[in-house]
Amino acid sequence: MADLLVTGTVALDDVRTPFGEVTDALGGSATFFSYAASFFTNVKLAAVIGPDFPKEHLELLAGRGVDLGGVQISDGATFRWKGEYGYDLNEARTLDTQLGVLADFKPDLPQHFRRCPYVFLANLDPLIQLDVLRSMDQPRLAALDTMNFWIKGKLDALRAVLAEVDALLVNDTEARMLAGEPNLIRAARKIHGWGPRVVVVKRGEYGALMVTRERFFFVPAYPLESVFDPTGAGDTFAGGFMGVLAGGDATDEAALRRAIVYGSVIASFTVEDFSLNRLKRLTRAEIDERYRAFQEMMQIER
Amino acid sequence: MADLLVTGTVALDDVRTPFGEVTDALGGSATFFSYAASFFTNVKLAAVIGPDFPKEHLELLAGRGVDLGGVQISDGATFRWKGEYGYDLNEARTLDTQLGVLADFKPDLPQHFRRCPYVFLANLDPLIQLDVLRSMDQPRLAALDTMNFWIKGKLDALRAVLAEVDALLVNDTEARMLAGEPNLIRAARKIHGWGPRVVVVKRGEYGALMVTRERFFFVPAYPLESVFDPTGAGDTFAGGFMGVLAGGDATDEAALRRAIVYGSVIASFTVEDFSLNRLKRLTRAEIDERYRAFQEMMQIER
Numbered sequence: 001m002a003d004l005l006v007t008g009t010v011a012l013d014d015v016r017t018p019f020g021e022v023t024d025a026l027g028g029s030a031t032f033f034s035y036a037a038s039f040f041t042n043v044k045l046a047a048v049i050g051p052d053f054p055k056e057h058l059e060l061l062a063g064r065g066v067d068l069g070g071v072q073i074s075d076g077a078t079f080r081w082k083g084e085y086g087y088d089l090n091e092a093r094t095l096d097t098q099l100g101v102l103a104d105f106k107p108d109l110p111q112h113f114r115r116c117p118y119v120f121l122a123n124l125d126p127l128i129q130l131d132v133l134r135s136m137d138q139p140r141l142a143a144l145d146t147m148n149f150w151i152k153g154k155l156d157a158l159r160a161v162l163a164e165v166d167a168l169l170v171n172d173t174e175a176r177m178l179a180g181e182p183n184l185i186r187a188a189r190k191i192h193g194w195g196p197r198v199v200v201v202k203r204g205e206y207g208a209l210m211v212t213r214e215r216f217f218f219v220p221a222y223p224l225e226s227v228f229d230p231t232g233a234g235d236t237f238a239g240g241f242m243g244v245l246a247g248g249d250a251t252d253e254a255a256l257r258r259a260i261v262y263g264s265v266i267a268s269f270t271v272e273d274f275s276l277n278r279l280k281r282l283t284r285a286e287i288d289e290r291y292r293a294f295q296e297m298m299q300i301e302r
Numbered sequence: 303m304a305d306l307l308v309t310g311t312v313a314l315d316d317v318r319t320p321f322g323e324v325t326d327a328l329g330g331s332a333t334f335f336s337y338a339a340s341f342f343t344n345v346k347l348a349a350v351i352g353p354d355f356p357k358e359h360l361e362l363l364a365g366r367g368v369d370l371g372g373v374q375i376s377d378g379a380t381f382r383w384k385g386e387y388g389y390d391l392n393e394a395r396t397l398d399t400q401l402g403v404l405a406d407f408k409p410d411l412p413q414h415f416r417r418c419p420y421v422f423l424a425n426l427d428p429l430i431q432l433d434v435l436r437s438m439d440q441p442r443l444a445a446l447d448t449m450n451f452w453i454k455g456k457l458d459a460l461r462a463v464l465a466e467v468d469a470l471l472v473n474d475t476e477a478r479m480l481a482g483e484p485n486l487i488r489a490a491r492k493i494h495g496w497g498p499r500v501v502v503v504k505r506g507e508y509g510a511l512m513v514t515r516e517r518f519f520f521v522p523a524y525p526l527e528s529v530f531d532p533t534g535a536g537d538t539f540a541g542g543f544m545g546v547l548a549g550g551d552a553t554d555e556a557a558l559r560r561a562i563v564y565g566s567v568i569a570s571f572t573v574e575d576f577s578l579n580r581l582k583r584l585t586r587a588e589i590d591e592r593y594r595a596f597q598e599m600m601q602i603e604r
Contacts, residue, residue, distance in 0.1 A: 087484050182389050184507075185525045205486075206508040209522070216599045218522035220511070223487045257602050297518045298600050300559050 004246035005113055006033050007046040007132045008122025009079050016084040019228045025275035026057045029122035032232035035279050036239025036266045038064035040247035044113050046070030048105040050078040069110045074101040089230045090204040107132050118246035123147050126157040141251050143167035145238055151178050167198035169238050175201050202234050210260050217257050222268035229274045233267040240266035265290045306548035308335050309348040309409055309434045310424025311381050318386040321530045327577035328359045331424035334534035337581050338541025338568045340366035342549035346415050348372030350407040352380040371412045376403040391532045392506040409434050420548035425449050428459040443553050445469035453480050469500035471540050477503050504536050512562050519559050524570035531576045535569040542568035567592045
């Protein structure tokens with residue numbers, strides 16, 4: 001089992017969906033990621049919060065074995081995101097973003113964080129992602145998530161990070177936008193040319209697609225009769241994916257495929273409730289049971 | 303190998319996509335279906351054309367072993383469809399429809415057509431679909447395709463056909479519209495309650511999903527770098543699906559899953575060129591090679 005470092009946001013979210021709403025809920029890309037990955041390996045979290053951040057949330061992560069040695073407490077307010085979803089749960093509408101302490105976040109990794117062989121740069125300013133990545137001591141696998149905001153606003157910095165990572169995880173609109181190419185497969189090929197040997201395209205209710213230079217792999221989304229809140233689905237997908245790779249300390253094709261399926265398993269639980277509520281009740285036995293359900297749903301010959 | 307009957311449209315299409323256009327091209331739901339199914343079993347076609355329909359098109363189908371004994375030539379013009387696609391190739395925009403001889407189509411099946419154990423009711427007026435289905439002599443498996451036009455305009459007739467078929471093949475918007483239920487899984491469950499034990503949801507570039515009362519099965523779309531024209535993709539998917547079931551004369555879960563994958567294989571070739579142009583060049587060896595590619599893309603453990 002190898003250690004996994006993540007940097008990204010820790011946030012307080014207000015979220016409204018057609019099925020309810022929450023305020024001041026625990027959120028943020030690195031939070032969702034850490035919790036999901038903690039089922040599979042040891043996680044080290046580099047992030048920033050304000051003094052207003054509830055202690056119980058830190059205790060929740062610490063209780064999962066997440067090393068909080070890289071969590072800085074800065075003067076100011078914790079990052080806040082306010083968003084809503086319509087019946088098409090594939091797309092969030094951002095109503096408000098309050099950067100707070102995130103505006104001046106300069107990660108300063110403890111020495112023992114720098115030796116993590118697996119690194120995930122969750123959605124965050126690509127300049128910060130690059131800074132974290134360059135402070136690492138030759139990771140075995142580094143992966144990156146990003147969003148349209150950075151593709152539009154900081155493409156040069158993003159391309160610089162991309163050149164130094166092994167894997168990119170984005171949704172399909174972002175993959176097309178990043179590559180400037182409407183065909184998803186050609187978009188993935190173009191991104192391969194920029195650095196990452198693995199491109200994972202998240203497609204919400206349609207599952208995910210992994211494109212390596214040699215192969216394709218598809219996984220469906222778990223067929224749910226009720227989806228309450230998609231917030232964190234992509235981040236927990238990434239957490240499951242990276243957690244499994246680090247947990248098994250392997251990055252060959254078979255490991256990548258297993259990791260993609262586990263990512264889908266975790267994401268399918270995330271959306272069953274608001275914030276991290278479903279994950280808090282989640283057991284390893286439930287994860288493995290749903291993994292077997294995925295195997296069954298994808299198997300041709302029986 | 304069991305015989306497969308199809309009724310549906312035979313048409314002349316004008317189609318424009320961002321990659322080119324064709325006029326007076328061979329089209330129609332039953333045409334695409336028949337050609338696709340002919341790779342796997344003996345097909346009998348019930349349809350109507352006008353005297354204007356080019357003989358070479360009939361010869362093309364006859365050359366594939368399609369029994370044209372149910373093709374009526376009526377006074378009037380052959381059915382014509384004119385449509386276009388934007389860069390989002392998932393949705394066709396219908397520019398014009400000329401029913402012609404289709405307006406008074408009353409299928410009168412030859413006796414030897416009525417004993418076909420496999421029946422496919424391609425997209426057509428549900429009253430005609432019902433008429434054809436009731437003239438059959440206890441088929442082993444009957445399946446149905448339909449579209450938003452009939453869901454809106456002839457729901458009662460459509461529900462009557464649905465009550466008598468084993469399988470429904472529709473796209474996801476249609477499934478949701480038919481069931482009046484935004485969640486696709488709940489929509490499929492509702493449709494099960496109306497008759498069909500198998501609901502196949504076609505999702506264009508996202509593949510297809512089969513929901514039976516007991517199980518789910520997902521297949522991706524083949525990752526193509528160039529899609530020229532999606533016209534006929536759904537019909538050839540259905541042709542591959544039903545052709546494989548009839549060809550192997552089996553309808554158990556394993557047969558259904560193999561059939562879904564073959565349907566996806568055929569559809570993936572269809573969209574590589576306009577009209578039936580790619581299918582005309584297609585060989586069984588190419589089909590089997592792409593089937594193996596699907597197996598490879600869906601396999602978790604290696």
